[in-house]
Amino acid sequence: MRDSNSPSGFATRAIHHGYDPLDHGGSLAPPVHMTSTFVFGSADQGGAIFAGEAPGHVYSRISNPTLDLLEQRMASLEGAEAGLATGSGIGAITASLWTILQPGDEIIVDETLYGCTFSFLHHGLEKFGVIVTHCDLTEPDTLRRAISNRTKVVYFETPANPNMRLVDIDAIAKIAKSADALVMVDNTYATPVLTRPIERGADLVVHSATKYLGGHGDLVGGIVVGCKELIDEIRLYGLKDMTGAVMAPMTAMLILRGLKTLELRMERHCSSAQTVAEALASHPAVASVLYPGLSSFAQRELADLQMTTEAGPAYGGMIALELHGGIEAGKALIDGLSMIHCAVSLGDAETLIQHPASMTHSPYTPEERIRHGISDGLVRLSVGLEAVDDIIADLIVSLDALSAPSLLAAAE
Incomplete structure (x- = not known):
């Protein structure tokens, strides 16, 4: 043998x-x-x-x-x-x-x-x-x-x-x-x-x-x-x-x-998520993007040390984001998408988006979510294997609708 x-x-x-x-x-x-x-x-x-x-x-x-x-x-x-x-x-x-x-x-x-x-x-x-x-x-x-x-x-x-x-x-x-x-x-x-x-x-x-x-x-x-x-x-x-x-x-x-195919898929998940996170970070409807590969991420130094491939640091395929307008803006973002599916789970070939407070983390009480850092306005995005330009385009169309002056004024 x-x-x-x-x-x-x-x-x-x-x-x-x-x-x-x-x-x-x-x-x-x-x-x-x-x-x-x-x-x-x-x-x-x-x-x-x-x-x-x-x-x-x-x-x-x-x-x-x-x-x-x-x-x-x-x-x-x-x-x-x-x-x-x-x-x-x-x-x-x-x-x-x-x-x-x-x-x-x-x-x-x-x-x-x-x-x-x-x-x-x-x-x-x-x-x-x-x-x-x-x-x-x-x-x-x-x-x-x-x-x-x-x-x-x-x-x-x-x-x-x-x-x-x-x-x-x-x-x-x-x-x-x-x-x-x-x-x-x-x-x-x-x-x-x-x-x-x-x-x-x-x-x-x-x-x-x-x-x-x-x-x-x-x-x-x-x-x-x-x-x-x-x-x-x-x-x-x-x-x-x-x-x-x-x-x-x-x-x-x-x-x-x-x-x-895990290593190959993770390379694509990571590279696409990095591109998506950078594109979302500057959008006027977005209050913050939480992604370890961003220079703004508070624990970027630890990410560089602890999240590494054989080719060097990489930061995963998951993104969390807060929107101006909180939970209603999050729901509107999800409902305004066409290619990206609203579904729990993650790590699939398809890009998935969900609202943790009402879905995956609903076993927490509202008070527990606040205490444990899970805001009602947080949206979780699992970046899939589609062409990254298509992922970004779908998100931007929905975000642009949220950033209309009348909607931003209502959120404030």
């Missing part, structure tokens, strides 16, 4: 890692194992596999050869020992945290989180005695003051959904390690093309694979990677016994296909 695991290039590993066609009858595409259970050659073999004393698969709620390949490949791309595929991104988060946390433990989280993550923490874990503490993790000293011996996990997104806040992974990991707390990072926005949190001290990295990893808006899935010992615990407890958040083999195949 040829060694398909030795190349180090990101795109090479995304295409080849863990699979040799000659081991599968020459099939270039990995086979999809559509089976619920697996047959043992003997009772002794079955017992040995159950006991973990022999390699093999038992039941697809626990493991499956197609998912195993995806898990190996994602672990390689993130620089981790092992990976686990789940039925959704929130499945990866919940399976992990149910495994790690017990009543009385504390999880410290950033001020800004995806709405369903926020809901799981406050409407789920808190009911079972887990202490959820929010800190401004963009300022590491706030963590230093808050962390204690009851803190088991420090959790954040970078960039954060939806307002693009960045967290210094190295600095937070150093503080967390001093208190023996695990660091868990949602890397959905950046993907391992741009940011690899394990290399910067994180213990676990989660993804909504629905987004950039799949990349085509046709699946729902999640990934968590980390050290093998912890991933094994999450597999056998958080996934198998607690959540049952299992990924289907066909979904794994679609994500494996998406990974083959």
Whole structure:
């Protein structure tokens, strides 16, 4: 057998890692194992596999050869020992945290989180005695003051959904390690093309694979990677016994296909988003554009350090913007578009736009949104793979209508 695991290039590993066609009858595409259970050659073999004393698969709620390949490949791309595929991104988060946390433990989280993550923490874990503490993790000293011996996990997104806040992974990991707390990072926005949190001290990295990893808006899935010992615990407890958040083999195949073009797609997402952000920043209807690649972005220096490809810094495909006129202007912008679709999710070939306060972050109360930096007027844009001139043209037509003197006067 040829060694398909030795190349180090990101795109090479995304295409080849863990699979040799000659081991599968020459099939270039990995086979999809559509089976619920697996047959043992003997009772002794079955017992040995159950006991973990022999390699093999038992039941697809626990493991499956197609998912195993995806898990190996994602672990390689993130620089981790092992990976686990789940039925959704929130499945990866919940399976992990149910495994790690017990009543009385504390999880410290950033001020800004995806709405369903926020809901799981406050409407789920808190009911079972887990202490959820929010800190401004963009300022590491706030963590230093808050962390204690009851803190088991420090959790954040970078960039954060939806307002693009960045967290210094190295600095937070150093503080967390001093208190023996695990660091868990949602890397959905950046993907391992741009940011690899394990290399910067994180213990676990989660993804909504629905987004950039799949990349085509046709699946729902999640990934968590980390050290093998912890991933094994999450597999056998958080996934198998607690959540049952299992990924289907066909979904794994679609994500494996998406990974083959991930680096190429991210290059286009990043370059187009940079161009769009620069075009929007000077428009009179726009109050502010939040994008790490802009010189006006408050954390640009951290973005240059932490969001890098093999070719240099790149800043992702997500943009947040505030409009003069707040929530009504945001709705008018969305309703005035023709090519760009109003839809939640992100990372697809299509450019998507949505209003977080009424959609993805509606689990927050209005008071919670204000406290956590998600204004009612914020609009989130996921820049797709269309011709960038067409994306900008669609936005400008709608923005121009908003910037008519009568509308701006009404907004004031």
